[in-house]
Amino acid sequence: MVRYLKYLTPLLVFLVMVWFLGKGLYLNPRDVPSPLVGKPAPVFSVANLGDPELQFSSEQMKGKVWILNVWASWCRPCRDEHPLFVELGRQNMVPIVGLNYKDQRGDALQWLRALGDPYYASVYDGDGKVGMDFGVYGVPETYVIDQQGIIRYKHTGPVTAKSLEDKVVKLVKELQG
Amino acid sequence: MKCRQGMGRTVACLMLLSAMVVSPLVQAKEATLMQADAVLEKRVMALAYELRCLVCQNQSLGDSHSKFAIDMRTEIRDQMRLGQDDEQVTEFMVQRYGDFIRFRPPVKSTTYLLWFGPFILLALGAVVLFISLKIRKRTVKTMPMSDEDRKRADALLGDK
Numbered sequence: 001m002v003r004y005l006k007y008l009t010p011l012l013v014f015l016v017m018v019w020f021l022g023k024g025l026y027l028n029p030r031d032v033p034s035p036l037v038g039k040p041a042p043v044f045s046v047a048n049l050g051d052p053e054l055q056f057s058s059e060q061m062k063g064k065v066w067i068l069n070v071w072a073s074w075c076r077p078c079r080d081e082h083p084l085f086v087e088l089g090r091q092n093m094v095p096i097v098g099l100n101y102k103d104q105r106g107d108a109l110q111w112l113r114a115l116g117d118p119y120y121a122s123v124y125d126g127d128g129k130v131g132m133d134f135g136v137y138g139v140p141e142t143y144v145i146d147q148q149g150i151i152r153y154k155h156t157g158p159v160t161a162k163s164l165e166d167k168v169v170k171l172v173k174e175l176q177g
Numbered sequence: 178m179k180c181r182q183g184m185g186r187t188v189a190c191l192m193l194l195s196a197m198v199v200s201p202l203v204q205a206k207e208a209t210l211m212q213a214d215a216v217l218e219k220r221v222m223a224l225a226y227e228l229r230c231l232v233c234q235n236q237s238l239g240d241s242h243s244k245f246a247i248d249m250r251t252e253i254r255d256q257m258r259l260g261q262d263d264e265q266v267t268e269f270m271v272q273r274y275g276d277f278i279r280f281r282p283p284v285k286s287t288t289y290l291l292w293f294g295p296f297i298l299l300a301l302g303a304v305v306l307f308i309s310l311k312i313r314k315r316t317v318k319t320m321p322m323s324d325e326d327r328k329r330a331d332a333l334l335g336d337k
Contacts, residue, residue: 029234030234032231032274032275032277033275033277034275035271035272035273035274035275035276036273128248132248132252132273133273134273135273135274135275137231137232137245137274138231138232138245
């Protein structure tokens with residue numbers, strides 16, 4: 001037995017390493033855990049995208065489950081996920097706030113006219129200050145925020161039909177009770 | 178440059194002359210400003226090299242030319258101008274982007290394995306070495322050399 005162990009040990013060590021390295025291949029390095037999940041969402045007050053005179057405060061959303069979608073007209077993947085939000089917006093089940101990030105108002109408004117506007121409110125973060133408070137480092141990003149203003153989920157990158165349904169919509173329904 | 182006649186030229190010459198007199202003063206002022214900025218810039222970059230650029234993950238904020246890194250450096254600079262120290266700026270970043278933004282992970286319960294894992298492995302290796310040496314000592318017997326062996330060895334070594 002001991003003799004066999006001598007030869008088997010390197011093989012076992014090798015297999016364990018293969019398992020770990022193989023697992024590593026399927027990890028997404030962009031999936032950085034957000035320290036904000038489970039914490040209160042940063043409170044912000046910014047101008048409306050269409051009407052700079054109009055102020056929007058995140059306090060307005062207290063008591064509601066809502067989705068914050070960070071996007072920009074210069075962001076190619078935003079275009080991919082947008083139809084999904086248009087569809088979700090049509091269902092009227094949850095207010096989606098669109099945070100237009102480091103963009104030009106004109107470009108953004110034209111983008112919404114062309115591709116559809118699913119947003120309950122569209123707000124403008126031209127210098128990216130709100131984005132920074134949320135720890136945004138790539139657009140698009142999507143957050144689910146609950147009635148108490150706690151961030152319950154963060155999705156980095158474009159959502160897919162599956163991830164929107166399985167993660168976001170499911171969680172929203174759960175939170176709405 | 179030679180100053181020639183003509184109203185326009187005279188004015189130009191006067192301007193040049195005054196510029197020559199005044200500019201050292203302006204430069205001196207700018208130099209002190211630059212110096213203050215250079216100190217700040219040094220601090221900004223020193224910290225930027227300690228923080229990860231989340232877009233181009235294996236580069237630091239100091240190395241990267243991405244828009245994200247430039248924005249982050251601007252933020253660091255703005256905060257330092259407001260008198261925040263390195264610790265406070267780092268804390269600001271960690272609150273938003275998580276510990277992942279730091280190239281030097283802090284020692285805390287979730288990173289114990291990372292910090293102390295190598296030492297555990299080292300200790301484990303030492304134990305394995307110690308035990309296998311012990312086992313070896315038991316299995317390897319000392320065999321006294323016979324006269325025959327000694328003769329053969331002498332012959333091979335060319336000794337008498």
